Amino acid sequence: MSEITPELVRHLGVLARIQLDDAEVTQLTGQLDAIVDNIAKVSEVATADVVATSHPIPMQNVFRPDVVGQPLTPEQALQNAPDSADGRFRVTAILGEEQ
Template identity: 90%
Template sequence: MSEITPELVRHLGVLARIQLSEEEVQRLTGQLDVIVDNIAKVSEVATPDVPATSHPIPLQNVFRPDVIGQTLTLEQALQNAPDSADGRFRVTAILGEEQ
């Protein structure tokens, strides 16, 4: 027995403020009915003793600890820069900004 009717789809379209053609109503009626049937099937096998999960395999953090390692000195960081001044990279002004 179908729970989704064309009238219900039209009503949902009005609530969502979506103008649906008759062809769309017919297509969505069938699609939504299949979705509701599939949800009902899942509900049949979902029992209280089966915990809900978001992933089939338990997830764990795969990132390394955030530990400060060897860093570049100011001179090393600027050694290949085309231009630098006062310990900073010097670049041309962009977007018409004047300095």
């Protein structure tokens, strides 16, 4: 027995504020009914002893260990900057009168 009826599709169209003609109602009724049937089939197969998964194969992070390295000096960090002042990157202001 079909759970999705043309009346239900029209009602959903009204709720979604979508104007549907008769051909669209007929097409959507069949499509939505197929979706509901497929969900019911999956629900029949799903059991409590089957663990839910997000991936079909086990996954693990491949990050390297976090090791403290030699940081850049302020001079090294600024050596290729187009402009600097007082040990900082100098950029054009984006707010204010210069717009």
